[in-house]
Amino acid sequence: MEIHGPPTPRGLVPVLRFLGLVVLGATVGGVAALFAAGFVRGVLWLNEILLISPRSRMMFAWPEWLTLTTVAVPALGGLIVGHLHQTLPERRPHTPTDAIAAVQTRRGRLPVKAGAVSALTAMLSLGAGASVGQYGPLVHLGASLGSFGARLLHLSRSDDNITIACGVAAAIATAFNAPLAGIVFAHEVVLRHYALRAFAPIAAAALVGHVIATQALAQGALFHVAETVIPQAWEFALFVAIGGLGALLAGGYMHAILGLSRVAQRLPLRPALQPALAGALLGVAALWVPDILGMGQETLRFATIAGAFGSGELLLVLGLKVAATALCLGMGFSGGVFSPALVVGMLFGALCGTLVASLTGASQDTFVFYAVCGMVAVTAPVIGAPLTSLLIVFELTGNYALTTAALASVTLASPIAAQLFGRSLFDIQLLERGLDLSSGRGQALLMDTRVTDYLTKECVTLSLEASLDEAIVDIARQHHAEAYLVDARGHFHGCVTLAGLEATRQETGKPRRVRQCLDERRPTLRPDSTLWAAMALLEEVTGEALAVVDDTGLFHGVVYEVTIAHAYLHQSEALRREEHDHG
Amino acid sequence: MGRLAVALLLTMIAWGSPALAEPLRVLSWGGAYERAQREALFTPFTVQSGIEIEVARYAGGLDALRRAVAANEVPWDVIDMTRSEAMAACDEGLLQPLPPSLAAPAPDSTPADRDFISGAMGTCALTHTLFATVVAYRADAFPGRRPARIADLFDQQRFPGPRALQRTPAVNLEWALLASGVPREELYRLLSTPRGLRLAFQRLDKLDTIHWWEEGEAPVELLTTGQVVMASGYNGRFFEAMVQRGVPIEILWDGQIQEHETWVIPRHARHPQAARDFIRFATSTERLAALAGRIPYGPARASAAVQVGRHPESGVDMRLHIPTHPLNDKRAIIKDEDWYARTLTRMNDYFAAWLEAREARGDDTPTAPGPSTAAPGESEPDTQPQRFP
Numbered sequence: 001m002e003i004h005g006p007p008t009p010r011g012l013v014p015v016l017r018f019l020g021l022v023v024l025g026a027t028v029g030g031v032a033a034l035f036a037a038g039f040v041r042g043v044l045w046l047n048e049i050l051l052i053s054p055r056s057r058m059m060f061a062w063p064e065w066l067t068l069t070t071v072a073v074p075a076l077g078g079l080i081v082g083h084l085h086q087t088l089p090e091r092r093p094h095t096p097t098d099a100i101a102a103v104q105t106r107r108g109r110l111p112v113k114a115g116a117v118s119a120l121t122a123m124l125s126l127g128a129g130a131s132v133g134q135y136g137p138l139v140h141l142g143a144s145l146g147s148f149g150a151r152l153l154h155l156s157r158s159d160d161n162i163t164i165a166c167g168v169a170a171a172i173a174t175a176f177n178a179p180l181a182g183i184v185f186a187h188e189v190v191l192r193h194y195a196l197r198a199f200a201p202i203a204a205a206a207l208v209g210h211v212i213a214t215q216a217l218a219q220g221a222l223f224h225v226a227e228t229v230i231p232q233a234w235e236f237a238l239f240v241a242i243g244g245l246g247a248l249l250a251g252g253y254m255h256a257i258l259g260l261s262r263v264a265q266r267l268p269l270r271p272a273l274q275p276a277l278a279g280a281l282l283g284v285a286a287l288w289v290p291d292i293l294g295m296g297q298e299t300l301r302f303a304t305i306a307g308a309f310g311s312g313e314l315l316l317v318l319g320l321k322v323a324a325t326a327l328c329l330g331m332g333f334s335g336g337v338f339s340p341a342l343v344v345g346m347l348f349g350a351l352c353g354t355l356v357a358s359l360t361g362a363s364q365d366t367f368v369f370y371a372v373c374g375m376v377a378v379t380a381p382v383i384g385a386p387l388t389s390l391l392i393v394f395e396l397t398g399n400y401a402l403t404t405a406a407l408a409s410v411t412l413a414s415p416i417a418a419q420l421f422g423r424s425l426f427d428i429q430l431l432e433r434g435l436d437l438s439s440g441r442g443q444a445l446l447m448d449t450r451v452t453d454y455l456t457k458e459c460v461t462l463s464l465e466a467s468l469d470e471a472i473v474d475i476a477r478q479h480h481a482e483a484y485l486v487d488a489r490g491h492f493h494g495c496v497t498l499a500g501l502e503a504t505r506q507e508t509g510k511p512r513r514v515r516q517c518l519d520e521r522r523p524t525l526r527p528d529s530t531l532w533a534a535m536a537l538l539e540e541v542t543g544e545a546l547a548v549v550d551d552t553g554l555f556h557g558v559v560y561e562v563t564i565a566h567a568y569l570h571q572s573e574a575l576r577r578e579e580h581d582h583g
Numbered sequence: 584m585g586r587l588a589v590a591l592l593l594t595m596i597a598w599g600s601p602a603l604a605e606p607l608r609v610l611s612w613g614g615a616y617e618r619a620q621r622e623a624l625f626t627p628f629t630v631q632s633g634i635e636i637e638v639a640r641y642a643g644g645l646d647a648l649r650r651a652v653a654a655n656e657v658p659w660d661v662i663d664m665t666r667s668e669a670m671a672a673c674d675e676g677l678l679q680p681l682p683p684s685l686a687a688p689a690p691d692s693t694p695a696d697r698d699f700i701s702g703a704m705g706t707c708a709l710t711h712t713l714f715a716t717v718v719a720y721r722a723d724a725f726p727g728r729r730p731a732r733i734a735d736l737f738d739q740q741r742f743p744g745p746r747a748l749q750r751t752p753a754v755n756l757e758w759a760l761l762a763s764g765v766p767r768e769e770l771y772r773l774l775s776t777p778r779g780l781r782l783a784f785q786r787l788d789k790l791d792t793i794h795w796w797e798e799g800e801a802p803v804e805l806l807t808t809g810q811v812v813m814a815s816g817y818n819g820r821f822f823e824a825m826v827q828r829g830v831p832i833e834i835l836w837d838g839q840i841q842e843h844e845t846w847v848i849p850r851h852a853r854h855p856q857a858a859r860d861f862i863r864f865a866t867s868t869e870r871l872a873a874l875a876g877r878i879p880y881g882p883a884r885a886s887a888a889v890q891v892g893r894h895p896e897s898g899v900d901m902r903l904h905i906p907t908h909p910l911n912d913k914r915a916i917i918k919d920e921d922w923y924a925r926t927l928t929r930m931n932d933y934f935a936a937w938l939e940a941r942e943a944r945g946d947d948t949p950t951a952p953g954p955s956t957a958a959p960g961e962s963e964p965d966t967q968p969q970r971f972p
Contacts, residue, residue, distance in 0.1 A: 058775035059925035224766035290776070298769075298776050305763050308782050368764075 018197070021159065025201025026208050028149045028163050029170035032142040033209035036174040039123055039138060043295075046127025050077075052294050070129075070286050070293075074279030077128020081121045082275040082332055091271060093118040093334035096136050096189070097426045099143035099164060101433075103190050104441050105448035106574065108147060108160035115144025121334035125275075129293045131282060131324035135175055136336020142171030143190070158578040162198045165191050166205035173209035178395035182206040185388040189424070192441060193579040225304070225397040231366045236408045239373045242352050243409035246377020247416035249348055253322050253341060254382060254425045258432070260330025271332060278331035282324050291317045292324040296343040303346040304371045306364035311354050318347040337425055341382045342375055349374020372402050373409035381417030384424025386410045445571050446532035451525050454567055455548055457557040461486045464493060464515050468505050471514045472498065482544045484555065485515060492547055492555035494518035524549045527556055531571075534564050606635035607857050611663040613640035614800040615823035619877035620663075624865045627873075631864065634857055642797045643751075645672055648849060652677050657851040660858040666843035667753070669708035670924035678707035679848045685709060685859060687867045689886035698868075698884045708845035711866050712874065713881035715839040715906035715915070716754045719802070719821040722831045724812035733838030733914075734762040736813055737786055744812030747805045750795040752934035753923060754815060754840050757916055759786035761838050771919040775926075784937050793947045795938075806832050819878040822904050826897055836911040842918045844880070879904035 047053040051060055051069045060066060085091055094114045102108055122137030146167030150160035165186040173182030183206045187194050231239075264274055286292055291299040299317065302308040309317065325340040353370030356362065372393060380389040389410060394403040422428040427437050437444050460475050460483035475483050475498050485493040496514050504517040523537050525548045537546060538561055545558040609625070611617050617638060625636040639659060641647065645668055651657045664672070672678050686695035686709060696704060703710035718736050720729070725742050735742050736758060748755055757770050760783050765773055773779035787793075794811055796802050802816035803824045818839070824830040846862045848855055864870060871882040872890035879901050882888050891901050902908055906915065923930070941947060 053772070054775035054779075055772050055922065058929075059922060061925065063929075224768065291778075298773055298779070301765065301769055301773060302776075302778055302782075305765070305782065307785070308763075308778060 018200070021162065021197075022201045022204050024149065024153070024163060025166040026204040028146045028166040029173075029205025029208035030212065031149070032145045032167040032170040032205070033174040033212040035119075035141055035145060036138050036171040036209070037212065039119065039141065040134065040175060042123050043126045043134060046123070047129070047294060050127060050129070052127070052129040054290070054298055067287060070290075071280055071283030074129045074283045074286075074293075075276050076279070077124055077130065078275030078277070078279030078331075078333060079273070081124050081128075081130075081334055082272040084117055084121050084124075085275075085332060085334070086272050088114050088117055090114075092332065093121055094140055094144075095336070095426075096139040096143070096168075097429045099140055099168065100190055100426050100437075101430055101435055101448075102143075102147070103161045103164055104192065104437055104444045105435065106157050106161065106445060106578075107448070108157045108164070109151060110140075110144045110147040110164065112144065112148055115141065115148075118334055119144075122336075125328070125333040125335045126295065128279065129282070129286070130275075130279065130328040130333040130335060131292055131294065131296070131321065131340055132328050132333050132335020133337055133339030133341070134295060134335065135172065135338040137334065138171040138175050139168050139185075139190075139336070142167030142169075158574070161191065161578065162201055165198060165202050169202045169206040170209035173206040174213040176392055176396060177210065177213045178392055179206040179210035181388050181391040181395055182209060184391055185383075185385055188385045188387055189383060189426070192437075195579045197578075225368060225372075225399055225402060228368055228399060228401060229365045230401050231369050231405060235366060235369070236405070238352070238356060239369070239405050239408035240412050242349060242370065242373045243377045243412035244416055245352075246345060246348060246374055246409065247381050247413040247420070249344070250341070250378045250381035250413070250417050251421040253325070253344055253378065254337075254421060254428060256322055256326035257329050257337065257425070258428065260326040262330075264331045267331075274331040275328075275333050278327045278333060281327060285320060285324060289317060289320050292320050295339045296321070299343050300346050303343070303350040304368045306353070306357070306367040309347075309350060309354075311351060311358075314347050314351040314354065318344060318351065321347065337382055338379060341379045345375035345378030346371050347374070348378060369402060369405045372397075373405055376406040377409045377413040380410045380414050381421070382425050384418075384427060386414040442572060442575060443532060445575065446535060446568065447530045449531040449567065449571070450527070451529045451531060451534050451546075451548060451559050451564075452527050452556070454531075454559045454563045455557045456560070456563075459484060459545060459558045461555070462496070462514055463487065464513070466514050468501055468512055468514060468517075471496065472501050472505070475501070480544065483514075484547050484558065485518070486555045490555055491553045492524070492549045494520075495522045495543075495547060497543065519543075522546075525559060526550060531564065531567055534559065535568060538564060605854070606637040607661065607854055607861055608637045608639065608659045609661045609663070609861075610639045610641055610659040612642070612799050614798075615820050615827075616799065616817070616878055619819070619874055623873040623877055624870055627870065628861055628864050632857075632860065634861075636861075642799065643668060645675075645677065648672060648677050649675070652850050655851055657849045657853070659849055660852045660854045661861055662847050662849055664708065664845055664847050665920075666705070666708060666710060666845050667918065667920035667923035667927065669705065669845045669847050670920055671927055672847065673705065673707035674924065677850055679850055679852065679855060680706055681709055681848065681862070682859070685863055687863050689868050689884065691886065693886065695884075698886050700883050700885070703843065703883045705845065708847045709862060709866055710843040710845045710883040711871060712844045712883055713841050713907055714844050715818045715841050715911075716749070716815055717818045717821065717839045717906075718758075718813055718815055718835040719806060719825075719832045720813045720835060721806055721809065722833050729833070730813070730835050731837065732762075733758050733835070735835070736815075737762045737790060739790065742813065745792040745794060745810065746790055747794040747796050747802045747811040747814035747816075749802075749815055750797050750938075752930040753918070755787055756780070756783045756930070756934075757840055757918075758815075758838055759783035761916070762786055767838075767914060767916045770916065771922045775922075780933060784933075787937075788941065795947060803830070806830065818904070818906055819880050822879045826894070826899050826904075836906075837914050838916060839906055839911065839914075840916045840918050841881075841906055841912070843883070843920065875905060876901055879906075881905045881907035 048056045050073045051057050057066055085093055102110055119137055119141045125132055126134050143164045146163035147160055150163040168190050169182040169186035172185050173179040183203055186202050191198055321344050349371040352374055353367045357364050376389045376393060380386045390403060390406055393406045430437060435444060436447060460478050460480050462471050462483045462485050464485055464487050471483060481498045483496050496517055497519055500517050500519060525534055525546050527548055527550050545560040547558050548556040611620060629635055688695055689698045724744055730742055756774055760770055760773060763782055763786055794805055799817050799820055802814035803820050805811045806814050807830045821834055825832050848858045852858055868884060868886040871884060871887035875882045875891045876894060893900055
């Protein structure tokens with residue numbers, strides 16, 4: 001089913017409109033970048049005063065109190081975070097998953113309150129040392145700001161999607177100081193199309209974010225790698241293999257997070273108190289292995305240095321980091337999945353590097369390559385963004401040899417993980433919430449639209465006692481071909497067609513009731529049925545409309561097949577315009 | 584009005600009178616540094632004020648000051664102190680707070696707080712110069728190659744021979760981590776973790792035969808006499824040996840660690856007013872430029888940095904030898920003095936414990952410069968990891 005809308009308009013007005021969108025993108029980018037920089041600073045400040053960062057712990061004058069603060073700070077942080085989340089309608093923090101869902105289903109309009117509360121709780125979670133990431137909250141914060149801007153200016157849903165992507169791109173560009181990765185992430189993960197109309201504003205936003213990160217805030221690169229040697233040819237085969245194994249680890253990491261949140265739902269402890277418990281457990285574990293506290297910047301660095309960890313230590317820290325992240329996210333801390341995945345992947349790569357060195361006896365000059373390959377192999381499947389992961393490596397290290405090694409690793413990691421687990425953790429979470437993005441956006445849109453949006457009561461309803469003749473006259477007089485049998489209490493009993501009634505009358509000649517000639521094969525819809533389900537039913541049913549009946553049998557009305565088809569065409573046209581128009 | 588001015592003037596003359604019966608007692612670092620200070624600061628101060636200056640020498644550290652303050656018998660009026668020790672001493676109440684108006688404005692009347700580099704004016708300390716701890720090596724020790732990176736200090740295969748290092752945790756720990764591939768921006772964050780400390784000590788442990796020095800002149804001596812082939816030390820002392828005495832050594836600027844050197848007034852100093860007068864004099868633009876012309880330490884004020892010229896005797900262009908010159912500070916580390924001020928005691932304990940374990944194995948020579956006891960490569964140090972709380 002393909003239709004052609006009006007051709008893209010050309011001329012001065014559309015050009016000005018487009019330029020306006022680019023300026024808006026840059027503005028959103030600037031605001032999002034400032035917020036992102038403030039967020040990052042806020043977390044660092046909290047880590048200092050709350051004795052989470054190693055530097056503040058080492059400089060603390062009374063080391064004997066550190067045992068107490070290590071347990072108390074995450075626990076109290078969890079207590080505050082848990083109670084703040086109770087003020088949100090869903091009683092959970094919003095994440096990039098919500099932004100992706102809003103864009104993919106063209107709902108747009110991210111709620112301001114949820115955005116603000118989630119950002120605040122994420123800052124508190126990270127500040128109190130929870131083992132969560134900061135990029136997820138930054139992405140959602142940027143998306144919320146972008147959506148807020150579009151709402152202020154009363155822009156369309158398509159433009160709302162673009163400003164959301166602008167906010168996302170700027171947040172990434174600022175936090176990583178990596179504008180290209182920001183642009184690609186917004187397209188690859190959030191928009192999932194590459195329309196020029198979206199590209200230009202997003203590029204402007206990322207550029208502004210980058211300028212603010214480097215110039216105004218003088219923020220250095222996140223991850224420095226000194227010049228490295230070039231790996232041997234045979235090592236590339238190992239990098240590919242690391243990718244394959246990393247995909248399995250990524251799957252384990254994602255399922256640990258999902259599994260723990262399912263366990264948490266059955267826990268006999270109020271959701272508001274769950275993060276406090278997770279924080280206390282984390283603190284106790286951190287007394288033993290401090291590497292699992294917080295985002296793990298120091299652990300990330302040590303993982304690139306040969307000899308900083310023994311193999312056994314690597315395995316221990318890796319396992320505990322996965323467990324700590326699953327615990328914190330599953331039990332209601334607010335935060336992202338990316339930074340812990342960086343640490344887990346880096347440790348995994350370091351483990352591979354250590355094993356290779358001990359098996360082959362080779363020098364450890366290329367150790368950092370193994371670490372980076374492991375990092376990409378785990379992070380790319382988790383966020384479903386192979387290109388972004390590569391660009392992050394490239395922009396953060398400025399090292400082309402490292403980027404090509406990462407490319408070898410991601411070649412196998414992304415497809416394996418996508419086949420076994422799903423495109424990303426975000427998509428798996430959305431699938432659990434009933435939104436399937438695996439078959440593209442067209443299907444997702446239809447799945448997100450309820451048939452009740454197209455419900456009408458403009459139809460012929462008949463009582464159970466109506467005679468054939470009455471029914472035929474009734475239907476014909478209202479220029480319909482079908483009628484629905486509804487009893488005095490409003491319960492639905494079935495559907496009759498004019499043709500069926502006429503045939504019955506011709507056959508027998510003797511008076512019968514309409515309820516004796518129901519169309520048995522006609523399915524019904526439920527009020528929560530999606531347009532996608534209705535489309536699927538249309539393939540096997542011919543008729544005028546489908547009745548909408550709830551669980552108690554109550555008749556709500558009908559949805560005409562023509563309406564369903566029109567809705568589908570309308571959605572397709574909107575998508576086509578959003579994804580393929582120039583301006 | 585006029586009478587008031589006369590009265591004020593009389594009071595000032597009476598109070599700050601040059602007729603100080605006792606000399607002003609300055610504690611400084613001795614050696615070439617003291618010689619330069621004498622020429623550029625002490626003698627001109629005596630000429631201007633009539634106050635004699637008596638110089639005592641030390642090698643850093645706060646123990647003597649702690650004892651003196653506790654006994655209320657402080658034998659110094661002004662101390663030339665590294666900023667990290669000054670911060671720690673200030674926190675412990677061993678120093679007098681300095682008035683904010685202490686430093687003189689620049690000749691073009693730029694206020695001092697805009698002329699000095701940021702962080703120069705502390706509660707108890709006023710930074711006068713930036714000095715660097717660098718590695719110097721004997722130019723004739725490695726035919727055909729020369730050290731280019733700080734990692735070469737730890738590479739005794741490519742650059743064989745004994746090393747001399749300062750008997751402190753500072754600088755050594757930074758270099759050890761830098762040599763392990765840690766970027767300079769992350770040094771102190773990583774040194775704050777047990778893992779980082781362990782890594783640093785492991786790296787230091789791989790060096791066999793370390794001559795530990797405490798006096799600033801010792802590494803110059805060790806290099807001059809050929810007892811070691813590489814040594815850490817203050818860039819000014821190496822300069823003096825290299826340029827003025829023609830000792831065949833060269834400086835490796837990679838990984839240089841820059842530090843603020845300050846003037847402080849100890850608590851219970853007998854002549855605090857004369858001490859303040861001296862500090863104001865010694866940190867004036869003219870005097871700082873004169874000092875940097877004699878020993879290549881970077882002046883702490885912009886107006887002085889642009890006045891640095893050639894060495895009065897040798898005619899060497901001093902700007903190329905000061906640590907803050909762009910050619911020299913590409914990979915410079917700014918010592919995190921705040922970090923050291925808070926962790927110094929603990930770091931010293933860790934370092935002492937490590938050193939004790941190492942000395943028990945007999946890997947090193949004793950502190951003072953002396954004959955080498957072990958040939959390079961003779962003993963393979965045990966690289967047992969250490970545990971730190």
